[in-house]
Amino acid sequence: MNILVIGSGGREHALCWKIKQSNHLKRLYCAPGNGGIAQIAECVDIRVDDIEALLRFALSKKIDLTIVGPEVPLIAGVVDAFVKKGLKIFGPSQAASLLEGSKVFAKEFMQRRNIPTAAYQVFNEAVLAEAFLETAAFPLVVKADGIAAGKGVYVCAHLPEAKSAVHEIMVKKIFGSAGSRIVIEECLQGREVSVLAVCDGKHFFVLPSAQDHKRIFDDDIGPNTGGMGSFSPSPWAQAEAMDQIIKQIIEPAVRGMYQEGNPFKGVLFAGLMLTKDGPKALEFNVRFGDPETQSIVPRLQSDIVEIFLAACDGRLHEIKVQRDQRSCVCVARAPGGYPGQYQNGFVIHGLDETKDDERVVFHAGTKNDGGVLVTHGGRVLGVTSKGANLQEAALKAYHALQKISFEHMFFRRDIAIRFLNERAANGRDQGR
Numbered sequence: 001m002n003i004l005v006i007g008s009g010g011r012e013h014a015l016c017w018k019i020k021q022s023n024h025l026k027r028l029y030c031a032p033g034n035g036g037i038a039q040i041a042e043c044v045d046i047r048v049d050d051i052e053a054l055l056r057f058a059l060s061k062k063i064d065l066t067i068v069g070p071e072v073p074l075i076a077g078v079v080d081a082f083v084k085k086g087l088k089i090f091g092p093s094q095a096a097s098l099l100e101g102s103k104v105f106a107k108e109f110m111q112r113r114n115i116p117t118a119a120y121q122v123f124n125e126a127v128l129a130e131a132f133l134e135t136a137a138f139p140l141v142v143k144a145d146g147i148a149a150g151k152g153v154y155v156c157a158h159l160p161e162a163k164s165a166v167h168e169i170m171v172k173k174i175f176g177s178a179g180s181r182i183v184i185e186e187c188l189q190g191r192e193v194s195v196l197a198v199c200d201g202k203h204f205f206v207l208p209s210a211q212d213h214k215r216i217f218d219d220d221i222g223p224n225t226g227g228m229g230s231f232s233p234s235p236w237a238q239a240e241a242m243d244q245i246i247k248q249i250i251e252p253a254v255r256g257m258y259q260e261g262n263p264f265k266g267v268l269f270a271g272l273m274l275t276k277d278g279p280k281a282l283e284f285n286v287r288f289g290d291p292e293t294q295s296i297v298p299r300l301q302s303d304i305v306e307i308f309l310a311a312c313d314g315r316l317h318e319i320k321v322q323r324d325q326r327s328c329v330c331v332a333r334a335p336g337g338y339p340g341q342y343q344n345g346f347v348i349h350g351l352d353e354t355k356d357d358e359r360v361v362f363h364a365g366t367k368n369d370g371g372v373l374v375t376h377g378g379r380v381l382g383v384t385s386k387g388a389n390l391q392e393a394a395l396k397a398y399h400a401l402q403k404i405s406f407e408h409m410f411f412r413r414d415i416a417i418r419f420l421n422e423r424a425a426n427g428r429d430q431g432r
């Protein structure tokens with residue numbers, strides 16, 4: 001089969017790496033890809049939001065299956081455009097992508113379907129939102145309705161912070177039309193966990209649980225980033241918690257979308273808070289997570305192309321997905337200054353020395369510059385390793401990471417380790 005992956009990050013490198021192992025593969029393309037993806041696929045210089053050009057390319061190269069990484073093309077309707085031309089594509093329709101494309105849609109859907117989530121209010125005008133804030137209890141969370149490159153959520157400790165969030169989103173319009181409506185919601189306390197399900201519209205199966213590390217510094221301090229590392233499984237996603245997540249969140253979401261005429265095909269990503277009252281949904285994403293995918297995909301033993309095909313054809317219930325019981329840890333390396341100002345173009349050394357059966361380096365922001373691999377983005381690489389348990393996987397990932405270097409390099413030193421220490425203190429077992 002000829003397969004096209006849309007995207008250019010670590011998530012897409014992990015997907016290409018796994019697709020490359022499939023017996024179904026003839027040729028693998030990635031648009032636009034990156035320096036690492038170029039080593040295993042043919043990269044084509046098409047932007048992820050240029051749906052016309054992606055479609056032309058897929059038709060001209062006789063692409064049999066397309067996998068969409070990021071949310072932007074999904075929300076813009078890439079799946080509908082491909083399906084209209086008879087092309088097979090893994091991802092939700094534009095209508096189903098509203099689960100990520102509009103926080104208001106997602107919250108109203110959750111309310112209709114009795115999916116546990118934070119209590120909320122929607123506002124169309126800044127003055128009304130500000131009046132509400134005057135009498136509200138803090139902390140609370142202010143969210144722009146539309147997508148804002150992961151920056152539209154403000155967790156506010158007090159009134160001035162919340163007013164400033166409303167002002168930035170609705171008056172200054174720093175996210176453009178994504179901020180014409182906002183959601184103000186209760187701030188949930190607990191453990192965060194990401195649970196992703198592959199869906200075919202009617203059936204689904206849940207992928208191994210994972211944990212992101214959004215803050216730039218150790219101990220979850222500093223500004224949010226695109227993710228400084230991930231691991232799978234999450235020690236908090238014990239069997240009981242996973243059963244609750246599936247019964248109370250994933251199952252009603254898939255059934256609800258089906259019953260409401262928007263069957264969900266693709267990856268449904270539930271960002272969850274495990275609260276003392278049980279799991280609650282913080283958000284839905286309509287795609288693979290980044291960097292969660294980098295630690296989930298190496299734990300799948302089955303042929304991922306067979307999974308995608310079964311999902312596209314509505315027969316997920318007919319296949320059995322095999323998992324690797326080992327744990328996986330992915331540690332991102334970033335250039336100094338990230339997530340603020342940083343420079344590109346530093347030569348990356350030591351990559352060849354890190355290859356073995358359990359370790360793989362997923363590129364996120366790299367570029368081939370005349371035969372030399374250089375940094376080209378905020379998160380440059382994700383050094384990923386499997387191990388018998390999380391501790392072993394983390395040790396191996398950090399060991400491999402020591403061999404790689406570029407100028408002004410930065411990474412967190414506590415990916416997975418912080419949680420391992422907490423788990424040891426709590427005497428808990430490994431999750432699923």
Ligand code: AMP
Binds near residue numbers: 118
């Ligand atoms: P989202 O883009 O909705 O996942 O929000 C980004 C991050 O903000 C989440 O990963 C949480 O850490 C935090 N967050 C979002 N909503 C809430 C909430 N209701 N309570 C507490 N934290 C939240």
Ligand code: GLY
Binds near residue numbers: 288
């Ligand atoms: N890791 C969070 C996301 O992919 O949105």
